[in-house]
Amino acid sequence: MANAPPRRGRRPATRGGRAAGLRHAKSGGAARPEAKTAVDLFPSLAKHQTLEELAYRDIRRAIVEGRIAPGARVVAHTIATAAGISRIPVMQALRRLERDGFVKINPHKDVIVSSLSPAEFRERFLLMAALEGLCVREGAGRVTGELLSRLRALQKEMGAARAARNAARAVAADSEFHRLLWETAELPHVSQILQNIWDRGEYYRVIMHARRGGFAAESLAEHEQILKALEGGDAAGAARAIEQHRMRAMERLAETT
Numbered sequence: 001m002a003n004a005p006p007r008r009g010r011r012p013a014t015r016g017g018r019a020a021g022l023r024h025a026k027s028g029g030a031a032r033p034e035a036k037t038a039v040d041l042f043p044s045l046a047k048h049q050t051l052e053e054l055a056y057r058d059i060r061r062a063i064v065e066g067r068i069a070p071g072a073r074v075v076a077h078t079i080a081t082a083a084g085i086s087r088i089p090v091m092q093a094l095r096r097l098e099r100d101g102f103v104k105i106n107p108h109k110d111v112i113v114s115s116l117s118p119a120e121f122r123e124r125f126l127l128m129a130a131l132e133g134l135c136v137r138e139g140a141g142r143v144t145g146e147l148l149s150r151l152r153a154l155q156k157e158m159g160a161a162r163a164a165r166n167a168a169r170a171v172a173a174d175s176e177f178h179r180l181l182w183e184t185a186e187l188p189h190v191s192q193i194l195q196n197i198w199d200r201g202e203y204y205r206v207i208m209h210a211r212r213g214g215f216a217a218e219s220l221a222e223h224e225q226i227l228k229a230l231e232g233g234d235a236a237g238a239a240r241a242i243e244q245h246r247m248r249a250m251e252r253l254a255e256t257t
Helices: 051-064 076-083 087-099 118-138 145-163 167-184 188-200 202-211 217-231 235-256
Strands: 103-105 111-113
Touching (some): 051 076, 051 087, 051 202, 076 087, 087 103, 118 167, 118 235, 145 167, 145 217, 167 202, 167 217, 188 202, 202 235, 217 235
Antiparallel strands (some): 103 111
């Protein structure tokens, strides 16, 4: 008995009868535009980010930017439904945010955005003053002309934002100014601690600067002292200036918010 001819492999079926991965087909002799790939549509998935990571980043950003204010209740079910995902990765993200100090989860599973008491504010500013001073001292040998130029540009941006009474723009430049100083030390764990503390206070800083004309004039003057010390090669003086800046910022925040 003769062998039957081999069957041709079927093209995998997809919605609408099209093959998966089909880029274009002839239609009247003209090629259709190339279809978007999964990477085009879902760039975060291409970076191998989990749903928990994506939920963590989005909720954290909403808290940092003040879209979810301190004391507000966060409902995991509502977030999950809006995002079209299950409640599990959202709760995992919220537990991670609790470990980072952004929210508190009570025994009844209610999730509340953390508020900072005066004592907590003071502790965090003391810690930031010590760690920022450490970063400036540790990074003394890595202060380059390029770094100083970037810091100067950010100082100018803060001044322009104050003139425009744009607190959010000023705070963004302020954040970058300090982050550059942290990174100069090349102490990643210290930088991460500072970033978490910084983010916890973002909401309050925006309010404080908005109430002081878009950006506190005192902050600009204190930044100038830090810059002049760095430009003069005085790392110890710059460290003292940044420590004083941080403690004065604590006083301004207490007076204004």
